[in-house]
Amino acid sequence: MPAHWVHACRLEAFENRQIIGVTVEGQHLVIVRDDDRFFAAERACPHEGADLAQGRCSGAKLHCPRHLAWFDLDSGAVSPGWSFRALQIYPVRVVGSDVWIGLARASVKDRQ
Ligand code: FES
Numbered sequence: 124m125p126a127h128w129v130h131a132c133r134l135e136a137f138e139n140r141q142i143i144g145v146t147v148e149g150q151h152l153v154i155v156r157d158d159d160r161f162f163a164a165e166r167a168c169p170h171e172g173a174d175l176a177q178g179r180c181s182g183a184k185l186h187c188p189r190h191l192a193w194f195d196l197d198s199g200a201v202s203p204g205w206s207f208r209a210l211q212i213y214p215v216r217v218v219g220s221d222v223w224i225g226l227a228r229a230s231v232k233d234r235q
Contacts, residue, residue, distance in 0.1 A: 127225065
């Protein structure tokens with residue numbers, strides 16, 4: 124099934140920031156730039172809803188700002204030692220200076 128691509132932001136938004144919070148089609152998401160890779164995920168931490176736009180990213184791992192669990196941005200899997208579900212991850216496409224998110228092909232890794 125082809126993804127439903129939605130325009131999320133411009134590349135310039137990442138000039139001084141690594142994580143951008145966006146709302147697309149009523150969904151609150153984050154877009155993360157990790158060197159030359161981009162990821163998109165739900166914005167609220169699946170644990171207690173912390174704002175992941177306030178987190179940090181290193182090595183394709185998004186660290187929650189509240190309890191410091193981290194999520195693998197390729198799979199959404201939560202770091203070892205935590206039992207809550209995985210983060211919902213969305214495909215990202217960069218075309219020219221525009222960043223798009225594929226909403227229809229969300230990869231939900233529900234590993235409770
Ligand atoms: S709210 Fe994110 S780990 Fe607890």
